[in-house]
Amino acid sequence: MLPTLTSRAGRALAFSALVTLFLVWYTASDNYYSGTATSSTFHAGNGYNKSHPIDALMNTAETDLDEILSTESHDIATAAERYRARRGRHPPPGFAEWFEFAKDKNALVIEEFFDQIYHDLTPYWALQPKELRRQARSIPTRVVIRNNTAILKTDEPRNWMDSWHDLVSKLEDYLPDLDMPINVMDETRLVVPWETVNEYIQKELRDRIMPSQSNVISEYMSLNEWDQEDLEAYDPGFTIPPEGGYWQMAKVGCPPGSPARNNTLPMIDFGTPPWEFDNFERISYHGYVGNFTLAKDPCVRPEMQVLHGTFLEPVSVSTSHKLLPLFGGSKLPMNNEILLPPAMYWAQNEHYSGGENEHGGAWDAKINKAVWRGAATGGRAREPNWTGFQRHRFMSMMNATSVQQAEQNNSHGINFRLPNYADYKLNGDGFVTELLEQHTDTGFNHLVCTPYNEADPTCPYLDPYFEIAAGMPMKKMYNYKYLPDLDGNSFSGRYRGFMLSTSLPIKATIYNEWHDSRLIPWVHFVPMDTTYIDFYGIMAYFLGGRDEVARKIALAGKAWGEKVLRREDMEIYTYRLLLEYARICDDRREFLGYTGDIVGP
Template sequence: MKQTRSPFRAVSQHRHFVFVAAAALSTLGLFCLSPLSSTPTTWHIAFRLLPPTSDSVDFYSSPQVIAPNLLAHEFIEGGRLKATIGGRHPIRSLIADAEARWDNLNKRQSTTLSAAVKEYRRRYGRQPPIGFEKWYEFAQSVNFKLIDEFDQIDRDITPFLALPPHIIRRRIVLASKDDHSYHFTIKGGNSSISGPLAHWDIAAEFGKLIEPFVKNLPDMRFYVSGHDGGPTILPEDMRLAVNRVLKQGKRLTEDEVTHLEDLERNPRRGVANACLEDPVTFYPSALPERNLHTHSFISDHHQSMSFCANPAILNNPTKRHGYFAYDVPHQRLASPLFVQSQPQAGGAILHPALQSYLPAEKYHSRFGPIVPWQNRSEKVFWRGRTTGEWFNRAHDWRFSHRIRIHTLATPGGNLTDPNVTPKVEVLVEDGLDGSVRPQTYSRDTLNEKYMDVSLIGGPVQCADSEKDHTCQDMANGLTWGKETGWEAGLSNNYLLDIDGNGWSSRFQRLMTSGAVIFKMTIFPEWNSDWLVPYYHYVPIQTDYSDLYDALAFFIGTPDGLPGHDDLAEKIGAQAHRFTVEQWRPEDMQVYIYRLLLEYVRMVSEETDAATTA
């Protein structure tokens, strides 16, 4: 049977946009800020499975454009903006667009309960869950700011609303048997913890988060994974099928669910069979770059994390993320297991991650006040271990995402990686009109100016046997830095945040430092709906091909071309303010409270009975 072609993906590929409208039009691709209508649902547009309706996008006024006659850039697959030589620097417009979106996001929030209910109905096409009024009161009592922004919960919960109740019951039983999890039972307004990881400190911390409102929660049981990543992938055709039946007021049949979750329903290997198209053949970025003079930047961070829209992260050695190194055929199903991290197409339920979380007041109590911007080092700082995948002789460890950043920043490096060359072409601004042009520098010169990056601790997660000496090869083939503590890098203006086996648990803490965070990830945060790329942090591609360009833009070039230190300082301050005001324990509580109300409705035999009138 001929496969369905994604209509949005088909019409969005390789379009040109004039730069005067670029900032406004790019919002079409940014899920976290678009006020989306209930048909199609918020999460279908976010995943690029259905085109937006005519009233589903709020076009912001374009920021002031310098030299409006400069050449246009091009929005291309994988959520990227391809720079045109002679155009305005893309980061300028990405920052201006981000500022407009953040301003709009805050201005449009509901200020009354009735307005919040109305917005809920508009976004999700259904009534809020029972208990919504008390949730709203709690959110107001802790001065929660983004009262309408819970699209991530909708993305996680909606698939279950289309499953037959008996399948949901089976999934809950399966989650309860996870041998690396802790379990919460809420009964009569009290909570208790059980399960294999009940002794974990993080389980107790989770329990403390729900204490202020547990008396308002209905009886329930839920299961929280202790793993770094989620256990399942939810296919694109499943998401479309969910949308179809929910619009009809129905649920999927068991036969439909069985077919949609079948790993053999199409011939593609591994996670790629979760995509509507064969991503490796559909997008040219899945292959090594033919033109090394191409400069691109992430314009849609959510889409750039998708292996369907950005398949280079699957199998292009220079861009591959270690999560996909073995092409593991994850289960294709919706799992009611709560997880702290999962890929963009994950089928489990994200909860606020508590691992390494450090509230701002505790951060400053431990590390002192923020180091003044002008007193910091301009170099970008990162230290980390060789997590990210399991290394053996069947896989070239040199192409792991953490090892690639080390070799990029180290003399010599992996000479088989086309991004690690003796000479590097960097995008720089012409001082006369602000247009961009390429300028070539030696990699050693760039690293001397920009980089303070190193692996530490020796090789981990590698084979060490008589037949496989991968650990020893890594130990001999890499230069190792000194061990560091959490305080390392806090006096740098720029910090890298890079995935390990799952998401990086450092992100919140690094943002609190007031530095600019260059973030390379394929894992959405639980609060990604609240974070705006280029306003709170700077997203970086998995091959780091945009890193030198971004550093040159903010810091300036080795030969003295000026950078935009003022814009960098502003982003760092905005990041710090976000963690102080909107990444508090109270914000996590508001999220969990609402998530649990949605979860109760999800597992209810009769969904309507768990819905407000």
């Protein structure tokens, strides 16, 4: 049987208790599934004769979608009431204008869509507003709002800062005064110890009030006079990793008792590749991702320290263990940045989108293959450690010759382990190699050798294993049915483009983004584990007579993305985020609120 958990309504109540049960942040049940498996016959060498685990996952995911749609707010009174029920406060000043802004843009106003904002901002209530403003002013890369004008502050020209400034500028007429510091690195920068964040959240809960209507203040403070104060600069304490690398810095953000805090893998000899894949098998649903939140969380997946470039050797690290306001486009589950829509999603760059109007043609006209092109990024992959990097692992697992050799070597390749074919009901005798030869088109277009020599692009330790493939623009990728999407140095900037295409995204990541609570795995996209051990089973499922199922998810994801991932939706999310952030930084924040919907005392 599938694990039985609460409905979305029940989980909404659980989220409101988040501040007292902080562990929920790391074991959230958003994507655990309950339900009855549907009946379907699996072909193409698979031994399922009645139902398949993916059928059950899809069935319950569709129920989740129905539940979330039932909570849409169609008027300001309902939206404000649902806000108070979920957040335990009055909505911020400007909430009515925000609601009208959203409705004018034909947005789905569903309170759950904004959970990430409160996940990110809640700990900041424990810090004094004046201190938050001082901290924010100390970061050289920021967007400043004064008198309804967005001003870009930066230490040097930065393309992504220009994009974020453009996004905020679209909203400047609606926003109060604020300072919005932004992380311009690929890698995330804040890891506050779990105990500290939990203490802050407990303080927010103790101090939280719902003032009476007569005591509510509906206007934010001006920062013009405060700007004249001579304040000592704040030192964020950014530092590089100590002995043990970034993993030692990052795991302090995990809860006590979590696998990451309790388990440190022995020193890894990358000459003997790490086979730390068993943990996924334990947390999966019959070998497939049943809880995407859990599957991508390094706090419960300590094996990621040797299976992902972020922890092996990131390109750059400048991390603080202090809590200070810092916005960014992605973060690990143990990081503390405040998530924004990524600049590359807003910038309309064809490299990351394929073109805003390029989404691919009809499903039946597409090539029946999975396609992937990209650089061998993920961090500084060197000769001693490259076998632990995620993109290198995926490319090796897509090579039919490497897989054939692994089949003859106790299922081990130089940097990957094959799944137990019996667990996935996959026939032996060359079935997987045939699948790869006929239904995949993958390759590195750049090996990114470390150290890099521009005059000699060869890479002696990678050349024996990988050939350079011709690049492929995203709009050409849309000619293929299946689009695996992998982490690079941080999150993948292609994901929104893939979601809006007529192809099927197969997503693997350990990073969180602003839109995560808007997308339902197995309805809008196919989740894949970062070990990629489930990829062959996923492809065999769809290729085994379930082409119409793949088409259904691909087009459902596209249609949903056109409702919740539009540029307008990025504006709506950022608008609301900045109203909430400005309130936290206001000296009268406990009494700031919107009560225009309340009639009577």
